[in-house]
Amino acid sequence: MNTIEKIIIDNVTNGIAEVTKKDLKNHIGETAYSECEIQEGYHDYLKIQFKGQKIGFFLYDFAWDRTPYFKLEISEPIDNLPKENLIDNVISILKQQISDFFFDKANQPMFSYCIKVVLEFEYKSGSYKETFFIEDEERKLELRERMNNYITKVIYNLDRKVKDAREVTVFAGNLVNFNLMDFSPTKLIETIEHCLNQTFKDIKNRKSSDDFERSILHRLKNWVGDEFKPLYLDISGNYSEKFTFKNDFKKENVNAEQLSLWVYTSYLRIKLKDYASDALKDLEIASKDFGSETAKKYLNFGTGLFAQEDIHYKDKNIECKANDVFSTISVTIKNETSECYGKALDFIVNLLQKGFPNSYSIKFYSKSEKQFLPIKGIAKSSTNRFFTNCLQYPELHDKIEQYALVAMKEFEWYNDVEEGEKSCLPGSYAVFGLGLASEKYFPLVHKYFEILDDEHQMVHKYFINDLIDKYGVTKKSIVLICEGILSAQFEMTYKNLAALMNKEQNLELLIDELKKLESYNVEEIIYSIWGRNYTKAISKLNSQLKELLLEQLKK
Structure with missing residues (x-):
């Protein structure tokens, strides 16, 4: 063994010892099991x-994590070690050292019963990588037995309540581990459904329900991305997934139970509102390319x-x-009456109150003339057209307000408009129309400004412009106008508002409102x-209040 080989092997040995000591x-x-009855180790990756x-040691399999948990520096670069020497002389020794360390009970509970080990060498001229697994069959069987007992006692018999979030996380991880549990995908789905509909609905476990939903979705998505899809698809892209089918792909060769679990995962993501649009794409692929009848049913009739x-x-x-899978509500009006539009509103409100996806769109069909809210800059969408028609009937305005109060949810969007400048919170068109119809609905507009996502929505800046034209400056309107301006990160100059500030009483109302603000x-x-040169513009005002206005900037 030459010098560089010994340096590498000795430093890896010392490094693993230091990593364990630190962790x-x-x-x-x-x-093992002292803190959680179903957790015998902490890490399954090295x-x-x-x-x-430099040698870096990583304990987490995160593609984005480039910072080692522990690192050290050796006296010679690995470029001095020929690849053939690395493969013939070093790798086998490193594997044995890591294995010996893993099986040494003195180092528990550092690692779980099975770990994935990655050895990654980066040369100036290229790289070499080797991945292998080490498993302790005895520890695996003991954990499986403990999990089976836990499922019987805690999950099905409800002999005790679920202890805490840690226990939930560990349970979900073990449950979606086919190597450990030896479950079929069908058995796994049955167990998850029991957890969702009974175990975590029980009064003593309700507080852990959200933790379980998050944990089980995380594990299922990892299984889909790491184990199922790579069997049939070549995947690329870090943020926007792209794929091509493997050359030997045939849908008749797909494991039917695994396909059912993939479809179930997509269904669950839609049900629990976890990036439902991505789940929908998976359902479409499962239906069209994998031939899943269940996925086809979801797409045609919903969940x-x-x-x-x-x-x-x-x-x-x-x-x-x-259809809650597509997050669409279709409305066909055959007779243009307030009664018909009232029924449509009732239908939509009932759905939203019963848990229909908060980001949705309305597909509207009517023989009426196509008309939209007269607000420049907002999308002329089918959803916009539906509410424009509804707003023609003053007797429906209070019902439209009820709809808006149910529909408005932060970080949700009408999904018939592409993401961008025209994206808007569900309820937007109803709020815009009512706000311009009567001061009676100012409290609704106020609530709207409070709820909307001020970092990602700007379409309401056009509504503010129309609000100024409609009401001018009054004691009530100036409050709302200021709230609107402060409710988003956009740069827009309201020249119509600047023109109104030539009146003394309007300027006084503005100053009174500014006194309340930082x-x-x-x-x-x-x-x-007044725009970028506001100091110059204000100094030209023919008003004794202009100095008082400028003072508000100095407070």
């Missing part, structure tokens, strides 16, 4: 990365979570249908009225 400081006095004269009378209504004048908010509003 176990967080678990002083702990042993990557050792060699680059130049089945809603009663038939909630997702379909029809009489001689109107028909309403809903200086940075004052500057934002003044900028929105």
Whole structure:
């Protein structure tokens, strides 16, 4: 063994010892199962990365994590070690050292019963990587037995409550581990459904329900991305997944139970509102390319979570249908009356109250003339057209307000508009129309400004412009106008508002409102009225109040 080979092997040995020492400081006095009856170890991953004269040790399999948990520097770069020497002389010794360390009970509970080990060597001229697994069959069987007992006692018999979030996380991880549990995908789905519908609905476990939903979705998505899809697809892209089918792909060769679990995962993501649009794409692929009848059923009829009378209504004048997989509500009006539009609103409100996806769109069909809210800059979408028609009937305005109060949810969007400048919170068109119809709905507009996501929505800046034209400056309107300006991160100058400030009483109302605000908010509003050169513009005002206005910027 030459010098560089010995340096690498000795440093890896010392490095693993240091990593263990550092990590176990967080678990002083702990042993397998001492803190959680179904957790016998903490880490199932170890990557050792060699680059130049540096060796990095990683305990987490995160593609984005490039910072080692522990690192050290050796006296010679690995480029001095020929690849053939690495493969013939070093790798086998490193594997044995890591294995010996893993099986040494003195180092528990550092690692779980099975670990994935990655040895990664980066040369100037290229790289070499080797991945292998080490498993302790005895520990595996003991953990499996403990899990089976836990499932019987805690999950099915409810002999005790679930202890805490840690126990939930560990349970979900073990459950979606086919190597450990030896479950079929069908058995796994049955167990998850029992957990969702019974175990975590029980009064003593309700507080852990959200933890279980998050944990089980995380594990299922990892299984889909790491184990199922790579069997049939070549995947690329870090943020936007792209794929091509493997050359030997044939849908008749796909494991039927695994396919069912993939479809179930997509269904669950839609049900629990976890990036439902991505789940929908998976369902479409599962239906079209993998031939899943269940996926096809979801796409045609929805998840089945809603009663038939909630997702379909029809009489001689109107028909309403809903599909929670596509997050669409279709409304067909055959007779243009307030009664028909009132029924459509009732249908939509009922759906939203019963858990229909908060980001949705309305597909509207009517023989009426196409008309949209007269607000420049907002999308001329089908959803916009539906509410424009509804707003023609003053007797429906209070019902439209009820809809808006149910529909408005932060970080949710109408999904018939592409993401970008025209994206808007569900309820936007109703709020805009009502806000311009009567001061009676100012409280609704106020609530809207409070709820919307001010970092990602700007379409309401056009509504503010129309609000100024409609009401001018009054004691009530100036409050709302200022709230609107402060409710988003956009730069827009309201020249119509600047023109109104030539009146003394309007300027006085503005100053009274500015006195309530912090200086940075004052500057934002003044900028929105007079633009970049607001100091110069204000100094030209024919008003004794202009000095008082400028003072608001200095407070």
